[in-house]
Amino acid sequence: MIRYDGKVVLITGGTAGIGLAAAALARALGAQVAIAGRRVEQGREAAAGLGPDVLFVPADVSHDADVRRLVGAVGERFGRLDVLVNNAGVIRRRPVADEDAAGWDDVMAINLRGAFLCCKHALPLLIASRGAIVNVSSALAFRSRLGTTPAYNASKAGMIALTQALAVRYGPDGVRANAVCPSFVVTDLNRDLWDSWSPEQRAELVARFPLRCLGTPEDVARAILFLASDAATWISGVALLVDGGLSAA
Numbered sequence: 001m002i003r004y005d006g007k008v009v010l011i012t013g014g015t016a017g018i019g020l021a022a023a024a025l026a027r028a029l030g031a032q033v034a035i036a037g038r039r040v041e042q043g044r045e046a047a048a049g050l051g052p053d054v055l056f057v058p059a060d061v062s063h064d065a066d067v068r069r070l071v072g073a074v075g076e077r078f079g080r081l082d083v084l085v086n087n088a089g090v091i092r093r094r095p096v097a098d099e100d101a102a103g104w105d106d107v108m109a110i111n112l113r114g115a116f117l118c119c120k121h122a123l124p125l126l127i128a129s130r131g132a133i134v135n136v137s138s139a140l141a142f143r144s145r146l147g148t149t150p151a152y153n154a155s156k157a158g159m160i161a162l163t164q165a166l167a168v169r170y171g172p173d174g175v176r177a178n179a180v181c182p183s184f185v186v187t188d189l190n191r192d193l194w195d196s197w198s199p200e201q202r203a204e205l206v207a208r209f210p211l212r213c214l215g216t217p218e219d220v221a222r223a224i225l226f227l228a229s230d231a232a233t234w235i236s237g238v239a240l241l242v243d244g245g246l247s248a249a
């Protein structure tokens, strides 16, 4: 039975979608929870929905000063940090020839530099608690599928390399680092795409998954909270596909 009593969990992008589901599960398992996101109203509402003791810190993970302030606020409020979930992310649908440097940089700055900055600033607390990092990568780090999201896919592959670097360098300090790699889960990230498909196109996508269903934010949240928990004490440096079997097909 996984429990998080006495532990503090910070989830970037914890104000919506997969991050919000992970925050709700962490709370249900006994953790004290902090969430971060850029939209203040969205964040306040999410925190209020999660419970009175949940900390929301408005922050853009691509900005060094914001991340420094975020981690500082968590340390000040809770006095420790046991789990960092680098979940904040954005996607852009532009094939390489249509992408521009600014768009590429935006995706990299949020998805990859953001994860790096959060790790950098949180590591002193994580080393002190012998804590864990979970990076939310993507199944698109391994297979490009449509080929229309190159910056996103590259950023997510970079997160796996970052995960391995963290696992190797900070394992001796007792810090574990793992990644989860979800496939298609309908959230704000891709709802426009999902809404643009006909019922036949949706059914065709679902039929490609051996388990014959799409994942939910809760499916991914369970994988995140497993990897960060004491049930996974000898698991570090892995990239766990959470994809309904799609990558095996």
Ligand SMILES: NC(=O)c1ccc[n+]([C@@H]2O[C@H](COP(=O)([O-])OP(=O)(O)OC[C@H]3O[C@@H](n4cnc5c(N)ncnc54)[C@H](OP(=O)(O)O)[C@@H]3O)[C@@H](O)[C@H]2O)c1
Binding pocket: 012, 013, 014, 015, 016, 017, 018, 019, 036, 037, 038, 039, 040, 042, 059, 060, 061, 062, 086, 087, 088, 089, 090, 110, 114, 136, 137, 138, 139, 181, 182, 183, 184, 185, 186, 187, 188, 189, 190
């Ligand atoms: N949904 C999928 O199919 C899928 C599949 C594989 C991987 N993933 C990954 O799962 C993670 C969560 O995605 P989701 O589907 O739950 O998306 P979502 O519903 O759009 O949620 C994204 C979250 O990230 C936050 N965020 C975005 N940019 C940020 C920034 N610069 N600084 C701080 N927070 C930021 C958003 O809040 P603000 O906008 O207020 O900042 C929001 O809380 C992402 O890393 C995504 O790449 C998703």
